[in-house]
Amino acid sequence: MEPMRQETKTAILNANPQAEPEIDEYERLLAERFTIDPDAPATQPLEATARVHQSREQRLQELHRKLFAVVHHR
């Protein structure tokens, strides 16, 4: 995953100087998505896998809404 541009990070922090931990969490969760083979045969119950996936995606939506409320992607 391409790293976030510094100007995007600066714009988020200008809008909310306390946002650094949330930017880190957002970026970590986005990167984590790609480390799990979405097409691999299930190694654990499907329900458990779906729960982890759903919880990550919900958190990403929340963070995206919050971080990019007043900042546009660059």
Next chain:
Amino acid sequence: MANPVISILRAGDTTKSDPFTICIAANPALEAPWQTGQFVIDPIVSDPAAFDACADYINQSLFGGLPNQLEPVLSDPAIAPLVRVTSLFESGLPLADPNSLVAQDPSSNLLIARRAVFRAFLAARSLNADVVYAVSKSGTHTRASAWFTSDDDAQAGVPFTLDGQALTHRYQCLIPGTIAIHSASTSLTAVHEFHHAISSYSNGSIVDLYVDSNSALNCKRGRPIPFNFATYNGTAMASDMTRDHLGYPPGWQSCHCELIDPNVPAIMDNYWMAAPPSDPNACENDRITRQFVADRVRAKLSR
């Protein structure tokens, strides 16, 4: 099929029926948003010049051809002539699932490769590839991403060890490494994503180093940072104790392998943060990543 234009950018090993191949394809349809089954035309199919320029950029960057680029990637004289690079441009295809290689993430400006459709899309045009770039000209989503390769672990390969674990650089894959990239991408973006894509879910994955990632080929977890990062194929490799000038943030548990050039970030780290007068293009790999990628490509070239 509409009017596929297939170009051979590098012939590769013409003595083989299945040479190691990288394909660069224009994305016919965008899934917007991701995982909704809603498709719109990708503007790239109306802009063949932008596609050609992007294909040229990718081809140049993979073979060390960017200004100030130091990482050889595939430019080793023993590797470069054997790598096949093709491009595929096709317009006028129906807006449907099989023709959509790229999706727009609703939670970011990431372009996401719809990896499950790539192989059939290429096969319908008598193409095959180990790594595939899908090029988009989305008006809203510009950030590239990649999925690792799903190896065919039922087939042969070249064995290696990682910290005593027996793994294999597989000759064949079930799903190739897939990359979604914007036509305006620059610098090491194509190279960074190539490293993800050539790596493997089951035989060594190359992860992002600019977040506190989980363990992988190029990332370990634990504090204090150990002097020895890993032993790859019998060779001990040291840790990067300082993460060049970036430093490990307090609270991180991950650590990285020693850098080839400790003055610039690793290619899999935040190459945009190369401190002037360094240039992002001058970032190089860490030691284990460079060796692993070279070995994996050599294994595939030998099939």
